[in-house]
Amino acid sequence: MLLDKKGFIIDIDGVVGKSKTPIAEGVKAVKKLKEMGKKIIFVSNNSTRSRRILLERLRSFGLDVSEDEILVATYATARFIAREKPGARVFTTGERGLIEELELAGLKLVEYNEAEYLVVGSNRGINFELMTKALRACLRGTRYVATNPDRVFPSEDGPIPGTGMIIGALYWMTGKEPDVIVGKPSKVIMEEALKILGLKASEVAVVGDQIDVDVAAGKAIGAETVLVLTGVTTRENLQQMIERHGLEPDYVLDSLYSIFER
């Protein structure tokens, strides 16, 4: 039973909000889960923002959350590398939000030719020089970690490139893909979420609006998965999405609040 779970790993966009607008049922449901004493953690593939900024957004939705209840790909990437090689020298394509998290984790930001890690994250200030450095790091065989695999991101005025733009460019030029991808659907960020919650996969449910991202991430750690229809997936395209991605969620709910109506 879903409500027997001790913890919930929850996607932000399409579950509790759409960009800057809250989704009422999602927000109400999270409040109720917290009142019931459930542990919750929001997991986001965002590769440019720090936890603080996402926290402010969640609070603007009326959700009372703490830093421990949010796991962003920037932070998860920094934690992953710091655990694999404490104090490692890293070169990143990313912007301020990612750089901050890398530094906070005790990693040393260096030039590409001195780096032990190439960290690829989206950057709205991307340029030819940065791409040249990433290319050369890649060609040197530097261990290559990407914050998240998202190819295109829906912005308010239309689609914009995601971290996948850089991954694709490097792949086309060198034939190399990341050694590690941290963000969903990778299990790296999900295992980090479990660690923070202090729970096992069998004790949590993974909630999201995208089959290939959230449901896939839940399945990657062997947790039960909940697809909500308040975002990308709708009643209309549900069957098509399941077939396209070859993955079936354990539960399909109109909104996260339906969890209480089952």
Added chain:
Amino acid sequence: MLLDKKGFIIDIDGVVGKSKTPIAEGVKAVKKLKEMGKKIIFVSNNSTRSRRILLERLRSFGLDVSEDEILVATYATARFIAREKPGARVFTTGERGLIEELELAGLKLVEYNEAEYLVVGSNRGINFELMTKALRACLRGTRYVATNPDRVFPSEDGPIPGTGMIIGALYWMTGKEPDVIVGKPSKVIMEEALKILGLKASEVAVVGDQIDVDVAAGKAIGAETVLVLTGVTTRENLQQMIERHGLEPDYVLDSLYSIFER
């Protein structure tokens, strides 16, 4: 017999020069071919420079060439589109050299959402906004022409991204590859070269230092091909290159001057 050919389509880098340094045998050979009354045309995949700049480089090697004897991917791209749709509205990722040639060919430079053609060429000033526009043009289904397919370009201080960086990024984000690639090994630029020479494929030889670029381009139009060993391909890696690319040149010469020693 090679010297019976009426015309020669010649690669620049690795045949008559290496970056800014002339290759003596190559330069000497081209001079002699011209003295014999052979028609020659240099074909370059360069996507950022105008004909004028390459002309100056060839002249600095001591070669007396005219604008008609040089075909650059920028110019060939402009000619191709202008022939397919005179006066077409185009959006390009490219830089000054490409923009100049597009305008000279009577094409109209417009924003991505008004364009009939997306023209992808390398740009040392590439940025997030330009990539966003290219992404959106691609998603709209705009006819997509790339100047050349080169993934990485050898610069003086190391490898730098070629036009392939943008092609790869767009492919990763949208699943779309160019509708037309103009530069070698595509036959588009080679057919343009034949048109300018006023010759048939059987009347020319195609000369270059790269099997997958120059020899492949020659074979694409059914011309005889000459591989010279003054560039990327050497006596040592020749067999490996032939096997890797599955293409065999008709002639292999130590330098272009060996054409007179056969």
